[in-house]
Amino acid sequence: MTSAAFQTWQSVRDEVLRRIQTREWKPGAAIPNEADLALELGCARSTVNRALRSLADSGLLERRRKAGTRVATQPVAKATLDIAVIRHEVESRGDKYGYQLIERVLKLPPVAVSGAMQTAASAELLFVSALHLANDKPYALEERWINTGLVATALDETFGAISANEWLLEHVPYTHGDIAFSASVASAEVARRMECAPQSALLTMDRLTWNHDASVTKVRVYFRPDHQLRTNL
C-alpha cells in the first residue's frame, strides 16, 4: 500500500505513468477508479482526476463513464506542433530575419482558390507573395490570397515592410483554421526564388483561416529543402 507523498497532480501523473511504463498496468487493462486511487495515494479525488485527465489528453489512457479507465493499447501519439510567426521561428534559431515583398496585386484567383475560400468566382482577391530570409538566405516562400471582401483594410497596406502574416494576426480576428503539410516538387519559378535546385523536394504548408463562415486568408508556404518540422512525444 502506497501512502501519502502524492500531494500534487503531477506526482500522481508520474506515478501512474511509471506503472504504465513498467507494465504494472498493461496495455488494455483497466486501472482502479478515481476514488480508489485517491484513497490509495492519500489525496483528493480531484487531484487524481486532474492527473488522469492529463494522461488521457496525451492519449495514454482511455476513459469512459461507467466503463472506467484503461491503458491505451495503441496510443495515438499526440504530437503538438508549434506554428509560430516565421519571423519568430527564424529569430528563435538565433538567425537574422529578413523579408522581401515579391508581388502584391489585386486579381481574380484560380477557381481552386475561390472554391476553397468560398468567395464568388468573379470576386478579385488580394494576392501577396513574399520571401522570408534567414541570415540573408531564402528560408520560406509564401503565396497568399486575402479575402478583401472581409478584410477591406488590407487594400491600404503595402506589405513592403511587414509580412502579411503578422499584419493579419494583429488586425484581423479569426475563429479557426485548417493546416495541411505535404511535400512538393520545386517548380522552376519557386526554385529560382528559393535559390535551390529545380525539382528539389520542399516541405509545404497550406493554411486556410476562417472567421466564422467567412474565409480570411489562404496561404501556401514553401520551406527551404533541408527544413524539418520537429516535435516530440
Next chain:
Amino acid sequence: MTSAAFQTWQSVRDEVLRRIQTREWKPGAAIPNEADLALELGCARSTVNRALRSLADSGLLERRRKAGTRVATQPVAKATLDIAVIRHEVESRGDKYGYQLIERVLKLPPVAVSGAMQTAASAELLFVSALHLANDKPYALEERWINTGLVATALDETFGAISANEWLLEHVPYTHGDIAFSASVASAEVARRMECAPQSALLTMDRLTWNHDASVTKVRVYFRPDHQLRTNL
C-alpha cells in the same frame, strides 16, 4: 454586468474567446484577474481558472503569477497531430489495409544510425523494411532499425504478418521520442517500391524512440506522393 448563466468552464471559455475575437479584449491587453471574473460571471474561481488555463494551453492567453493574464499578441498556434499506427490511419479512411515485409536482417548500421541511437558502432541491429498498402496500392514505406541490445525478443519475431510498429507498441515500453517531418526526393529504389515516379517529392517522417536513456527504435517512413498531414487550429 453579466450575471449567472456561466456555470460551466466551457461556457466561460467561450465567453472569454468571444471577447478576444470581437477585440473587446485586444491583443496584448491585460484581462481581469480570476477572482474578479468569477464575480462578474457568477461562478467559482476554479471554474474560471479551468477556462483560462485551457485558453492558455492553446496559446491564446499568456499567464504569469502576479503579472496577471494577457491576450497573446502573436499566438503560437498549437497544432496537434495524431500520429496513429499506420494500419489504423488507413482503416479510418475506409480503405483496405495491407502489409508486406520486404527485408528483415541483422546487420551493422551506418554510423549515422548507431550515432543517433547511441549504440556501439560495432553492434549489429535488426533492420526491418516493409510496405504498408491501402486498397492494394503502396501507402507508406518503412525502414526501421531496432536496438536488439534492449529488445532481444525482437530476434524471435519474423514481422511477416504484423508490422514492427504494432509489435513494438505492444511489447516494448518507451518513455519518450522525437519526430521530424521533412520532404525528400524518392530514390530509384524507393520509387520502385512505392510505384511512383523517381524524383517524386515524398513527405517523410523520422522517428526515434527511447526508453529512458536507451534507444528502442529508429524509423523512417516515406508516404506516397499525395499524402498530407492535416490538422486544425
Next chain:
DNA sequence: AAGTGGTCTAGACCACGCG
C-alpha cells in the same frame, strides 16, 4: 510586501452509458 495564478481539499450533484 503584496497581488496573482496554481493547486489541494471535501463534499456534492449530474450525465453518460454499461449491463
Next chain:
DNA sequence: GCGTGGTCTAGACCACTTA
C-alpha cells in the same frame, strides 16, 4: 439501475514575480 468520470463550489494555502 447504478457505477464511473465530469464538473462545480467554497475555502484555503502556497509559489512565484513584480512593483
